[in-house]
Amino acid sequence: MRVLLFFNELSCVIESDESRIDACMVDFVELIRIARKKRRDTALVTPSPLKDMELGDGYHVRQWINKAENRDRWRLLQSARNMSPVSSALRESASGEVEYSHQGRSAEALGGAHLTDSLAVSLATDSSWRTPWVVVDRTQAIEDVDGSLDLEKGTVEVRHAATPTELRHHEEWLACSGLSGITTGRQLWDAGADFFPNLRFLGRTKNDLEQLEGHRLRAVRDRLLELERATAEWRPESTHQPAWKSNVTPESSSRKSRCEFQDANGITRTFDMHARFTPGAGRVHFRLVPEERVLEIAYIGSKL
Structure with missing residues (x-):
């Protein structure tokens, strides 16, 4: 790869x-x-x-x-x-x-x-x-x-x-080269730093990725690539959020409590921003870290 x-x-x-x-x-x-x-x-x-x-x-x-x-x-x-x-x-x-x-x-x-x-x-x-x-x-x-x-x-x-x-x-x-050769969620996790340098995955997402297969794996792979491109182009000093390549929205206020996860430092944060993937009602939940120009991902799976 x-x-x-x-x-x-x-x-x-x-x-x-x-x-x-x-x-x-x-x-x-x-x-x-x-x-x-x-x-x-x-x-x-x-x-x-x-x-x-x-x-x-x-x-x-x-x-x-x-x-x-x-x-x-x-x-x-x-x-x-x-x-x-x-x-x-x-x-x-x-x-x-x-x-x-x-x-x-x-x-x-x-x-x-x-x-x-x-x-x-x-x-x-x-x-x-x-x-x-x-x-x-x-x-x-x-x-x-x-x-x-x-x-x-x-x-x-x-x-x-x-x-x-x-x-x-x-x-x-350059972004896609070798990505089509990834056929398992474990491979996607192992190659994450290479393919998605502007995305940061919480440790818990390893299990989320390993559960993916077939069409859902390919859909997540494509969605992560879109998020990577958007984050790479993002200039936090100029815009509040990246120019998304697909439909990205925050959760409603009544559902935000379902989107709380502990980050790598053990701090509970809200990851209510999400991109969608199919088949089914798939979600990639994340938060923006503008001071590092990074998108931190906490959950990949079915709608919470």
């Missing part, structure tokens, strides 16, 4: 000078930071160890690191790279049965991103990389009806970003 970002080695342009590459790296690191803020399980896949990568003519990452202003940026990149699969992930993704190229050059990372339905990320060293989709040539072995193999050539589009601007085109994918 991990979100993979495949670093496009073709964007490392030898002709670029250090100052231009440094500026591109600022955008690149910000892109990684935003992606990891939205999905904590985001991992950066590179074709070689980060420090060994050549960003330009004789200019390697290890030299970029030595500049004081890049120390914190390096830590962020390193933490993202440390989460990624082994360096052979690129080679394993692009098997010998399919090859990818871009403008006549082998495109290993772009191919890996396409094969795994992931995101390719680049340095914006050229205007051609400032695009949310990159067209790549693909050659693959296809079995004919008689059992023989033939080569099929064509083009495919690869999800891509070089700056935060392009990443915005893929926000929905």
Whole structure:
């Protein structure tokens, strides 16, 4: 369920000078930071160890690191790279049965991103990389009806970003990537911090989630995703509550006493705000914590 970002080695342009590459790296690191803020399980896949990568003519990452202003940026990149699969992930993704190229050059990372339905990320060293989709040539072995193999050539589009601007085109994918693979409530509970970083679940909701299955599980999964998106966009200093993506209302005053639960600190609070899900009269009860810009969830199940 991990979100993979495949670093496009073709964007490392030898002709670029250090100052231009440094500026591109600022955008690149910000892109990684935003992606990891939205999905904590985001991992950066590179074709070689980060420090060994050549960003330009004789200019390697290890030299970029030595500049004081890049120390914190390096830590962020390193933490993202440390989460990624082994360096052979690129080679394993692009098997010998399919090859990818871009403008006549082998495109290993772009191919890996396409094969795994992931995101390719680049340095914006050229205007051609400032695009949310990159067209790549693909050659693959296809079995004919008689059992023989033939080569099929064509083009495919690869999800891509070089700056935060392009990443915005893929926000929905970033939020949903891997979510469809969750088939049990226990899996949803275990992955909650990764998929829903702006939602906080009280411990008691673990049992609520584990009771879900089938259509109700999918409905809750979709509703939580909507709540996550709304909370991520929320600016408490400007609006009292988020711009909800579905019908969210408070309980009537006569029913609020049914919505009291103890929070993580043992304090009894009212969680009367709720979103609905079907089949049946399903409810997700929560409260807003504006000082933390968090939505705290206390109950998931049938109408109280």
